[in-house]
Amino acid sequence: MSKSTFYQQNDGCLATTPPAYLGNQAKVCWRKIVPFLESTKRVKRIDTYLVEQYCTQYELYRSAYADVAENGIQSKIFRSLQDSSGAIIGKDFVGYRKNPAVGTMNDANKQLNSIGIQLGLTPKGRQELMEIASHEKKDDTISAMKKFFG
Numbered sequence: 001m002s003k004s005t006f007y008q009q010n011d012g013c014l015a016t017t018p019p020a021y022l023g024n025q026a027k028v029c030w031r032k033i034v035p036f037l038e039s040t041k042r043v044k045r046i047d048t049y050l051v052e053q054y055c056t057q058y059e060l061y062r063s064a065y066a067d068v069a070e071n072g073i074q075s076k077i078f079r080s081l082q083d084s085s086g087a088i089i090g091k092d093f094v095g096y097r098k099n100p101a102v103g104t105m106n107d108a109n110k111q112l113n114s115i116g117i118q119l120g121l122t123p124k125g126r127q128e129l130m131e132i133a134s135h136e137k138k139d140d141t142i143s144a145m146k147k148f149f150g
Helices: 006-012 024-040 045-071 100-119 123-149
Strands: 074-082 088-098
Touching: 024 045, 045 100, 088 100, 100 123
Parallel strands: none
Antiparallel strands: 074 088
16 A cells, blocks of 8 residues: 555644645634644544534634624514505514524534544543543453463
8 A cells, every 4th residue: 555545644643734725713723623632542644524524613613603792692673664655664673583693603513512522522522432442452452362372
C-alpha cells in the first residue's frame, strides 16, 4: 500500500491545520479539539469527516446563536388594519413567531452532542471509549494466555 493512502497520511493522525474550506468559527473549533483528540490516541485520520462535521455544526450553532442574540427568540406578529380606501389605519397584534434560528441552534446542538459522543468529547463519550479500551485489553490478555497455554 502506498503512503499516499488517505488514512496513512500524517502517520494516520488528524491534520493540525484545519481544512481551508471550513468557516472561521469551524477553524477555531478545529484548532481547539484536534490536540485533545490526538492526545486520546482513539481518533485517527480516517475520522476526519467526523471532526469536520463537529466543527461545522459548531459554526452553525454559533451563527444561529448570534442571530437569536440580535433578534430574540421570537418576534411579534401584527396584522394591518385598512380603511375602505385601502389605507393602513392601524395594526392588530395577532401573536408571536418563533425565530427560525432557534430551530437551527437546536438541530446543531443535537448534532454536536451526537458527534461529540462518537469522538469522546463528552463525559459519556469518554466513559464509553474507556469501556471499549478495557474490553480490548481483556481480549488481548485472554488471547495471549491462550497462545501461551495453547
